[in-house]
Each structure stands twice: as C-alpha cells, then as structure tokens.
Amino acid sequence: MDIETKIVHGGQHPDKETGAISPPIYQTSTFAFKDADHGARLFKQEEEGYIYTRLGNPTINLLAEKIALLESAEAGLVFASGLAAIFNVMVTLVGSGAHVVCDDTIYGGTFTLFKNILPRLGIKVTFLDATNISDLISAINENTKVIFIETPANPTLKIIDIAKCAEIAHGKNLPLCVDNTFATPYLQRPIELGADIVVHSATKYFGGHGDIIGGVVVGKRDFIKRLWKDAKDIGAAISPFNAWLTLRGLKTLAVRMHKHCINATEIAEYLAKHKKIEQVYYPGLLSHPTYETAKRQMSKFGGMLGFDVTGGKEAGKILMNSVKLCTLAVSLGDVDTLIEHPGSMTHSGYSDEELLESGIKPGFVRLSVGLENANDIIEDLEQALGKI
Amino acid sequence: MNEGVQKYVENAKKMIAERERYIKQKVKKWKFDTISVHGAYSVEEAIENNQGAIIEPIFMSSSQAFRDSDEMEAALSYLIPSWTYSRIHNPSIGYLEDTLALLDGYGFDGMTGCCVVASGMAAIASATEPFLVKLTNQTNEKINFVSTCQVYGGTFQQFNVRKMQERGIECRWVADPNNLDEWTSKIDKNTRFLFGELPSNPGLVFFDLKKVIDLAHEHGIPFIADSTVATPALLRPISSGADIVVQSVTKTMTASGFGIAGAVIARKNIISNIENDKMRTDFTNYIKLLPNRDMGPCLSPFQAVLSLNDIRTLRSRIDILSQSSMKVARFLETHPKVSRVNYLGLENHPLHGVANKYLWLVDSEYDEQYRKPVNRYGHLLSFEFKGGIQAARTMMDHLKRIWRATDLGRIKSVATIPSISTHQQMGDECRSMACIPCDLVRLCVGAEHPDDIIADLDQALSEVK
Numbered sequence: 001m002d003i004e005t006k007i008v009h010g011g012q013h014p015d016k017e018t019g020a021i022s023p024p025i026y027q028t029s030t031f032a033f034k035d036a037d038h039g040a041r042l043f044k045q046e047e048e049g050y051i052y053t054r055l056g057n058p059t060i061n062l063l064a065e066k067i068a069l070l071e072s073a074e075a076g077l078v079f080a081s082g083l084a085a086i087f088n089v090m091v092t093l094v095g096s097g098a099h100v101v102c103d104d105t106i107y108g109g110t111f112t113l114f115k116n117i118l119p120r121l122g123i124k125v126t127f128l129d130a131t132n133i134s135d136l137i138s139a140i141n142e143n144t145k146v147i148f149i150e151t152p153a154n155p156t157l158k159i160i161d162i163a164k165c166a167e168i169a170h171g172k173n174l175p176l177c178v179d180n181t182f183a184t185p186y187l188q189r190p191i192e193l194g195a196d197i198v199v200h201s202a203t204k205y206f207g208g209h210g211d212i213i214g215g216v217v218v219g220k221r222d223f224i225k226r227l228w229k230d231a232k233d234i235g236a237a238i239s240p241f242n243a244w245l246t247l248r249g250l251k252t253l254a255v256r257m258h259k260h261c262i263n264a265t266e267i268a269e270y271l272a273k274h275k276k277i278e279q280v281y282y283p284g285l286l287s288h289p290t291y292e293t294a295k296r297q298m299s300k301f302g303g304m305l306g307f308d309v310t311g312g313k314e315a316g317k318i319l320m321n322s323v324k325l326c327t328l329a330v331s332l333g334d335v336d337t338l339i340e341h342p343g344s345m346t347h348s349g350y351s352d353e354e355l356l357e358s359g360i361k362p363g364f365v366r367l368s369v370g371l372e373n374a375n376d377i378i379e380d381l382e383q384a385l386g387k388i
Numbered sequence: 389m390n391e392g393v394q395k396y397v398e399n400a401k402k403m404i405a406e407r408e409r410y411i412k413q414k415v416k417k418w419k420f421d422t423i424s425v426h427g428a429y430s431v432e433e434a435i436e437n438n439q440g441a442i443i444e445p446i447f448m449s450s451s452q453a454f455r456d457s458d459e460m461e462a463a464l465s466y467l468i469p470s471w472t473y474s475r476i477h478n479p480s481i482g483y484l485e486d487t488l489a490l491l492d493g494y495g496f497d498g499m500t501g502c503c504v505v506a507s508g509m510a511a512i513a514s515a516t517e518p519f520l521v522k523l524t525n526q527t528n529e530k531i532n533f534v535s536t537c538q539v540y541g542g543t544f545q546q547f548n549v550r551k552m553q554e555r556g557i558e559c560r561w562v563a564d565p566n567n568l569d570e571w572t573s574k575i576d577k578n579t580r581f582l583f584g585e586l587p588s589n590p591g592l593v594f595f596d597l598k599k600v601i602d603l604a605h606e607h608g609i610p611f612i613a614d615s616t617v618a619t620p621a622l623l624r625p626i627s628s629g630a631d632i633v634v635q636s637v638t639k640t641m642t643a644s645g646f647g648i649a650g651a652v653i654a655r656k657n658i659i660s661n662i663e664n665d666k667m668r669t670d671f672t673n674y675i676k677l678l679p680n681r682d683m684g685p686c687l688s689p690f691q692a693v694l695s696l697n698d699i700r701t702l703r704s705r706i707d708i709l710s711q712s713s714m715k716v717a718r719f720l721e722t723h724p725k726v727s728r729v730n731y732l733g734l735e736n737h738p739l740h741g742v743a744n745k746y747l748w749l750v751d752s753e754y755d756e757q758y759r760k761p762v763n764r765y766g767h768l769l770s771f772e773f774k775g776g777i778q779a780a781r782t783m784m785d786h787l788k789r790i791w792r793a794t795d796l797g798r799i800k801s802v803a804t805i806p807s808i809s810t811h812q813q814m815g816d817e818c819r820s821m822a823c824i825p826c827d828l829v830r831l832c833v834g835a836e837h838p839d840d841i842i843a844d845l846d847q848a849l850s851e852v853k
Binding site for chain 2: 014015016017018019020021022023024025026027028029030031032033034049050058244
C-alpha cells in the first residue's frame with residue numbers, strides 16, 4: 001500500500017460494536033473490569049485490555065498504531081508532547097553514568113533537555129556535527145547508549161545522512177534515534193533507512209492545524225514495550241481528545257505536505273533572488289550544502305526554510321515586525337505561515353557561541369510555510385522586506 | 389423479508405426487550421442523582437461494547453459501517469435499532485437521550501423518550517411542527533395553537549413570525565396563564581396544542597400546570613411545556629400529565645457553557661387529535677426517525693457528551709444556585725433603587741403559592757441535610773428600577789464581575805437587559821403584552837459566593853443616581 005493510502009486508512013477499523021467509521025473519542029480516565037481477577041490479570045499483563053488512560057486508551061493506541069504503520073515501524077507510543085517523547089526515550093535507553101552522542105543542530109527545547117536536564121540525571125552528552133563522520137565515530141565510547149539526530153535539522157535545515165549514521169551506530173551496536181518532525185513519514189522514513197527509533201512532535205505536521213500538543217515514538221515492539229514500562233510511571237500521557245484531533249489531522253497529511261513543499265520551494269526561490277537576503281536555507285535548493293543527501297533520503301524537501309537578512313538581527317526584527325499575513329509565532333507545520341527568530345525564541349537555550357557553532361547566524365529567520373496561496377505569502381514578505 | 393434480515397430483527401428484539409427490562413427494573417428505581425450520573429449506560433455495556441470505558445465515548449463519526457447488506461436493509465428500514473448516519477442518530481447522542489428521558493420522566497410510572505437536537509429553538513420547532521400539519525385537503529384549513537405570551541423572545545419570534553405571519557398558522561396568546569377561562573376561550577376544534585413556558589424567561593411567570601394540562605386533554609390535544617428555567621431537578625411536567633417537554637439543554641443543564649443543545653422529551657402515547665399513530669405512540673422516536681431525519685436539526689456527538697458530563701451534577705448544583713439566588717433576591721428586594729424583584733421564592737411574589745405546589749428540589753426528602761421536601765426556585769431572577777431604563781443601563785454598565793451577556797444557566801453570573809437584547813426582536817407592543825418592561829434586568833446567578841455577587845450589584849447600583 002502506498003504511503004498516501006496508509007495516511008488515509010492506516011490503523012482505522014470501523015468500531016466493533018457500533019460500526020462507527022471514525023474512531024470514537026474515549027474521553028475516559030478509567031476502565032471497568034469484568035471482575036477482580038480480570039483487573040489483576042490486566043495489571044499483570046496476562047491479558048490485553050485497558051486499565052487507566054495513563055497506561056493506555058483505545059483512541060490513543062489507535063494513533064500509535066497508525067504512526068507506526070506510516071513510519072514502517074513495528075509499534076509506537078504516544079506522549080503528551082514531542083519533548084516528553086524524547087525524554088522518555090532517553091530515560092529508557094540511557095542510565096546514570098551513560099553517554100549520548102547528539103548532533104548539535106536540533107530543536108532548542110531538545111538542546112536544553114540534553115544540555116541541562118540529562119546531565120542532572122548523570123547522563124553525559126557529546127554534541128557534534130553528525131555530517132562529519134570521523135567526528136561521529138570518535139565521539140562514541142564504551143558508555144555510549146544512543147546516537148540522536150534531527151534531520152532536516154531545526155532551524156538550519158541541515159540534512160544528516162540517516163543511512164550512514166545507522167551504519168556507524170550499528171557498527172558499535174548502538175541504536176540510532178531520529179527526530180523526523182520536519183519531514184514526516186510522507187517525505188522520509190528513517191526506519192527504512194536503518195534508524196531504530198523515530199520520534200516526532202505530533203504538534204507540528206501530524207496535527208497540522210495548530211490545535212494540539214503531542215509526541216510520538218516508534219520502533220521495534222520490544223523497545224516500545226520497555227519504553228511503555230517507564231513511560232507509564234513517568235506519566236506524560238496525552239489526552240484522548242488530542243490524540244483524536246491528531247488522527248483527524250493526519251488524514252490530510254499527504255495533501256498538506258504536498259502543498260507545503262510546493263509553497264516552500266516557490267518562496268525559497270523567490271528569497272534566493274532577493275537582494276536583501278544574504279542566504280536561504282532550503283534543502284531543495286541546488287545551492288544547499290547537503291542537497292544531495294536530501295535528494296537521496298527525502299521524496300520532497302518539506303515546508304520549512306530559513307534565511308539570513310542583509311543587515312543581520314536588526315533587519316530581521318524589522319521584517320518580522322512588518323509582516324501582515326505571516327504570523328510572528330513559534331511552532332511550525334500549521335496551515336498558517338509562521339515566522340520567528342530562533343536565536344531569541346525557539347533556540348534561546350543556545351548560547352551565542354553555540355548558535356554560531358550550529359550554523360545559526362544572529363539574524364537567522366525561520367519560516368514555516370503554510371498553505372496560503374504562495375503569491376500572497378511572497379507579497380507579504382516583499383512588503384515587509386521593503387521596510388528594511 | 390429475507391432470512392438474513394429476519395435474523396437481525398430477531399436479535400434486535402431480544403436486545404430491546406433486555407434493555408427495556410434493565411431500564412424498568414433497575415434504572416427507573418434509582419434516585420435522581422444516580423440517573424444523572426449514569427443514565428442507562430451500564431457496566432456491562434461499557435465492558436462488552438466500549439473497552440470498559442467508564443465515561444461514554446464520543447462517537448465523532450458521521451456514519452455507521454454495516455456487517456452486510458442484510459444488516460443495512462434492516463437498519464435503513466428501521467426494523468432494528470441502529471444509528472446509520474449521525475443526522476439521524478449516533479451512539480453518543482443516545483447516551484444523552486437516555487439520561488434526559490429518564491430525568492424528565494423521574495417519578496413518572498410510564499416510559500418516556502427523548503430526541504436531542506441542535507438547540508432549544510430546534511427543540512421547540514421539532515416538538516410543535518408535527519401538530520401543525522393539514523388534516524384535510526382543504527387549502528383554507530385554519531390551524532391554530534395556544535401559548536402563554538410570557539415566553540423566551542426566540543420562541544415568541546418562532547411562533548409569531550415564522551408560524552403565524554409567514555405561514556398563517558395562528559398563535560393565540562394567553563396573557564394570564566392562571567386564568568383558565570382565558571385558555572378555554574382560545575381553544576376551538578382547530579387548536580392543535582397548548583404551549584407554556586414555566587417559570588418564564590425573563591419575567592418568572594408561573595401557572596397551575598395541572599389545570600391547564602387537564603384542559604388540553606379535555607379538548608383531546610397535547611400540552612407542551614418549556615421547562616428550561618426549572619430543569620427536571622425542580623419541575624417535571626410529565627408527572628403532572630404534560631405530553632411533551634422541551635428543554636434548552638444549553639442552559640442550566642450545560643452550566644459550563646460548552647455549547648448549544650436542545651431536547652424534546654415525551655411520554656409514550658401522547659394525546660393528540662392528529663390521526664398519526666406512530667406519532668402518538670412514541671412521539672420522540674417518530675420525530676427522530678422521520679421529520680428530523682428530513683429537516684436535519686441534529687446535535688454534534690461531541691456536544692452530547694459535553695452536556696452529559698454537566699448533567700451529572702444537576703441536582704446539587706441547582707440546590708446551591710437556588711439558595712444563592714434567594715440571597716441575591718432578598719438583597720435586591722430591600723434595595724432603595726430597585727422597584728420590583730421577580731423571583732418566585734420571595735414570599736410576597738403573587739405566584740409564590742402556585743410555584744410552591746410544583747417547584748420542589750427533587751429527592752430533598754432523601755437528602756441528609758433536609759430529610760423533607762424542600763422548595764427551590766432556580767437561579768434566574770429579574771428586577772426593575774425606580775429610575776427606569778437609564779438606571780438599568782447605568783447599573784449594567786458598572787457591573788465588574790457579573791458578565792453582560794445574553795445567556796443564562798451558566799456557572800458564572802450573567803446579566804442582561806431583555807428589552808435591548810434577548811427580547812428586542814419582539815418589539816414594544818409584544819413586550820408589553822409579555823410583561824417585559826424596558827428597564828427589566830435579567831440576572832442569572834452563578835456559583836460564585838453570593839456575597840461577591842451582591843457586592844458587585846451593590847457597587848453597580850450605587851452608581852445609579
């Protein structure tokens with residue numbers, strides 16, 4: 001079955017009793033047992049069934065099943081947010097005293113989690129540029145438990161070779177964990193390229209409408225079982241309603257991503273020619289340093305782009321304050337075009353030096369291209385750039 | 389009927405019989421609070437059908453898949469209970485309907501049914517339209533119905549403009565619903581039903597329900613009550629003999645303010661001079677499966693579960709809200725700037741006596757804190773000013789915590805001036821007929837501490853010069 005068909009039908013079965021085609025929202029915190037023994041068997045996991053929504057819920061599980069299917073994974077688990085998904089993976093894989101190798105260009109919230117929170121739990125983290133293979137190999141030591149990358153990377157759209165990283169990880173008997181939020185399985189399926197674990201902020205393209213917060217992990221069934229054991233006690237459970245909204249949003253993932261890509265390409269090409277733009281970061285541009293890798297592992301190039309405005313941070317500020325159609329806001333993957341300044345917003349957890357090391361210049365502006373008419377977005381950028 | 393269809397029909401018969409037995413032998417014997425909490429949603433149903441979910445699932449699905457064409461045929465020809473398509477029915481809608489039918493049928497020996505719809509106004513249309521049909525082929529057939537004129541402005545508009553002016557169906561208004569002679573004088577052989585809203589919004593008019601119902605039945609026509617302001621926690625007209633009750637579920641029932649919903653509740657075998665046995669036998673099932681299927685005023689399943697969730701605390705909520713309202717009414721009654729307070733709980737209200745016959749807090753005799761029947765009067769009240777409309781507007785404009793909005797039934801206190809808002813569309817003449825003076829302020833008391841509500845009213849009233 002093609003990914004487009006899976007996106008529509010995947011994980012969906014008419015409700016057994018009522019025949020409802022769209023899955024019901026099980027907005028319930030708890031579930032009735034047939035009798036005391038039934039409850040005990042469920043707790044001992046001798047029998048499948050539902051106990052309490054933090055431990056599992058039919059609506060939430062359906063979402064996990066669907067995303068696993070889209071990512072060509074065996075199983076999945078859904079969380080209250082993308083960061084909860086990543087945190088739970090790290091807690092399950094990496095104990096105190098152990099070590100993580102992580103690419104240095106990742107979402108700012110993930111960076112703060114790795115830089116500040118994980119070390120407090122006794123976890124050591126090495127940040128590096130994972131496109132540099134010799135650096136990657138030499139960073140791995142006997143305590144390393146996982147390699148973590150995000151590609152395309154937020155916010156610079158750096159593309160990391162998933163297959164190569166997987167090869168290196170597997171050579172050292174390590175799992176590779178990929179944050180696939182920017183691409184979605186419509187454009188890129190890391191597990192098919194060798195990755196072991198894929199994480200998502202479902203808040204972004206999965207939900208697609210800016211109305212939920214959610215996260216997902218997919219991988220091998222055994223791993224997801226281990227993850228569940230920890231996750232149920234850590235407690236970052238998503239609301240069944242948010243899970244249901246995500247299921248609903250997912251149905252149009254293919255058509256949305258298709259249009260996001262078309263719009264982003266047009267805008268990237270427009271910006272590349274604009275005299276007030278120093279550099280455009282979009283993996284679909286031939287000038288993009290990792291265009292070849294992108295072409296190899298992605299079917300299209302996504303809806304995210306970045307750019308440096310001539311005149312640096314101050315010029316970028318004028319631009320962001322002058323847009324009328326684009327919304328000055330963080331988050332991404334919405335139907336609306338969102339514009340933001342990573343250095344002072346999404347990636348403010350990076351120090352100035354760390355920003356530069358990750359290739360994020362002071363004036364770097366990130367654009368999450370929405371589903372408006374591309375000409376209207378361009379017109380808005382044009383008038384805003386005119387104010388500089 | 390082929391064999392396959394037959395099989396589905398037989399299974400359905402067993403299921404229906406079992407369900408009726410459950411409702412009659414178990415659910416109907418519970419107290420009001422237990423029904424509010426559970427409705428007819430059983431532990432067995434949760435475990436067998438819904439993965440054990442304690443809370444009724446929200447079936448956000450427009451349609452139902454069938455096992456085979458036999459089941460489809462049986463369902464679409466209404467031979468088996470099914471839901472088919474959410475314009476007609478839906479499992480989540482069913483949970484809400486069961487609860488509402490049981491609550492408005494509480495204390496009534498017979499069975500009741502319910503059809504929920506998109507709004508209270510849709511409920512009124514759904515409850516009244518089946519009676520406003522032609523009985524003969526004569527084109528000049530003059531149809532009429534009789535209604536109290538103290539009704540919500542939207543109801544007045546539906547009756548006066550949509551039915552009377554646009555379609556020539558005469559609405560005969562009763563000015564004093566406690567005057568039985570006035571009711572009688574308006575009824576003739578073309579009268580299809582009597583309609584009354586009690587207590588009325590915003591004037592809090594009340595009347596002797598049983599007498600008017602008996603009068604309707606003497607003429608072979610049904611009585612339809614709008615019992616929105618009271619809710620079944622205080623008043624259940626079906627127990628007094630009413631045929632049909634309409635509720636704006638949006639109001640006190642869904643106190644959270646999470647959405648718009650309406651309901652028609654009816655007893656089985658209503659009185660009507662319309663020769664339509666399906667309609668008379670099971671009115672709510674009839675409107676659900678036929679007219680409403682064709683007219684389409686269906687409720688969202690999501691809204692159904694939201695409303696259901698609010699209804700679980702109805703009785704205790706209305707008890708507290710009524711007690712707060714009583715305090716607020718007493719404060720207003722003695723305030724020098726206020727000329728009149730309409731609240732049925734005030735001893736000097738002319739309709740206090742008749743209201744006391746009907747407005748009881750359900751099950752107060754089983755309530756530890758009362759141990760005897762207790763009158764309660766709801767959380768809607770209205771008042772007038774010595775300084776007229778200007779005083780009313782000044783007070784309204786200075787409210788700081790009480791919301792200015794056209795809403796009632798909320799967990800939050802809300803005030804409005806009906807003559808410029810909810811009842812504006814009626815016009816001066818109709819408002820004076822319905823006893824809504826221009827300076828009347830309607831206040832629906834929320835669950836804030838009554839001292840804080842009184843303090844806000846006090847400071848706003850002090851601005852009235």
